[in-house]
Amino acid sequence: MKFFIDTANLEQIKEAQALGVLDGVTTNPSLMAKEGISGEANINEHYRAICEIVSGDVSAEVISQDFEGMIKEGEKLAKLHHQITVKIPVIKEGIKAIKYLSSKNIKTNCTLVFSPGQALLAAKAGATYVSPFIGRLDDITSDGVELIRNIVKIYHFYGFETQVLAASIRHTQHIMHCADAGADVITAPLNAILGLLKHPLTTIGLEKFMDDHNRNL
Numbered sequence: 001m002k003f004f005i006d007t008a009n010l011e012q013i014k015e016a017q018a019l020g021v022l023d024g025v026t027t028n029p030s031l032m033a034k035e036g037i038s039g040e041a042n043i044n045e046h047y048r049a050i051c052e053i054v055s056g057d058v059s060a061e062v063i064s065q066d067f068e069g070m071i072k073e074g075e076k077l078a079k080l081h082h083q084i085t086v087k088i089p090v091i092k093e094g095i096k097a098i099k100y101l102s103s104k105n106i107k108t109n110c111t112l113v114f115s116p117g118q119a120l121l122a123a124k125a126g127a128t129y130v131s132p133f134i135g136r137l138d139d140i141t142s143d144g145v146e147l148i149r150n151i152v153k154i155y156h157f158y159g160f161e162t163q164v165l166a167a168s169i170r171h172t173q174h175i176m177h178c179a180d181a182g183a184d185v186i187t188a189p190l191n192a193i194l195g196l197l198k199h200p201l202t203t204i205g206l207e208k209f210m211d212d213h214n215r216n217l
Contacts, residue, residue, distance in 0.1 A: 001179050002056070004187035006167065008035045008046065012190045013053050019193075024056035026109070026131075026167065026187040028087070029063065044080055051081040059109045059129075061087035062097075070097035078106045085109045085128060090118045095125045102126030109165065119151040123162040129185065134178070135168035144168070145177040152182040172196055 002023035005016045008031040016022045027050070032038070037046050050058050058081070062073040074086040074097060085107040088094045098108045102125065109129040110122035114137060122130045132151060134144025151164050163184035169175060172195030178186050 001183060002163075002185040003193060004056070004059075004165070004185055005193065006031070006169070006187040006189055008032050008037065008050070010046075010049060010053065013050060016190055016193060017053055021193075022054055022056070023185070024058060024083075024085075024187075025050050025054055026059040026087070026165075028061045028111075044077075047077070047080050047084065051083045054083070056083065057085045057107060057128075058083050059085045059087040059111075061111065065089070065091065065093060067093045067096050067100075070094065071100055074101050074106060074108075075104075087111050087131075090122055090130075095121050098122060098125040098127050102128075110162075111167070114147070116147065116150045116154055119162075119164075120154060123155060123158075123160040127162050129163045129165040131165045131167040131187075133168035134166055134174060135170040137168075138170070145174070145181050148178055148183050149181040156182075172198075 003021050004024040004026050005013055006026045008027045013025055032043055037043055047060050060077045062070050064070045064073050070088055077084050077086050086101055087109040088097050089112045090110050098110055101108050107128040109131055110127040111131045113119050113130050113132045119130045132147050137144035148166050165185040166178040166183040167187050169186055169188040169192055172192050175186050175188055175192060
C-alpha cells in the first residue's frame with residue numbers, strides 16, 4: 001500500500017519524506033489556504049516546491065467546474081512538473097475532463113467520491129486514482145471503509161487499473177482499516193501516519209531496555 005500525506009505544509013512533507021516511506025502528496029484549495037498560499041503564481045510555485053521534496057505523484061486540484069475550464073487548468077498544472085496528478089471532482093463535466101486528460105497521458109485523481117457508482121464511472125473514464133472520502137461518510141453515520149472494500153472488489157472483478165486512494169482519513173485506525181479493505185493508497189495527515197509507530201508495549205519495552213542498560217554502566 002502506498003502512503004501519501006494530505007497537506008500543503010512543506011515541513012510536514014519533509015518530515016514524512018525523512019521516514020523513508022512516503023510515496024506522494026495530496027493537496028486541495030483548503031490545504032493551500034491553511035498555509036496562507038494564494039494567487040495562481042504562488043500556488044504553482046508551491047506545487048513545484050512539493051515536487052522537489054518527494055519523488056512520487058503530487059495531486060493538484062482544479063477550481064473550474066466546467067469541461068473547458070478543467071481542461072485548461074489541468075493541462076497547465078500538468079506542465080508544472082511530471083509528478084503532478086490533476087485532481088478533478090466526480091461530476092459530469094469532471095468525468096468528461098478525466099477521459100480527455102487520460103487520453104493525453106495526463107495523470108488524474110477523481111476526488112469527492114462517495115459511492116461505488118461514482119468510482120465505476122471514474123475508472124471507465126481512465127482515472128489514475130479515485131479518492132473515496134471515508135471520514136466524511138463516517139461523519140454522517142455511513143461506513144467509509146466499507147465503500148473502500150466495495151470499490152476494490154468492483155475494480156478487481158473487472159480488471160480496472162485505477163488505484164483506490166482512501167482519502168479524508170481522520171486517524172490511525174482508519175489507515176489500518178483501509179489496508180485491511182485493500183486500498184492501493186492512503187492519504188493521511190502526518191499525525192495519523194506517525195500514530196502507526198505507537199504502542200504502549202513498545203514504549204514499556206524500550207524503557208526497560210534502557211533501564212537495564214543504565215544499570216550495567
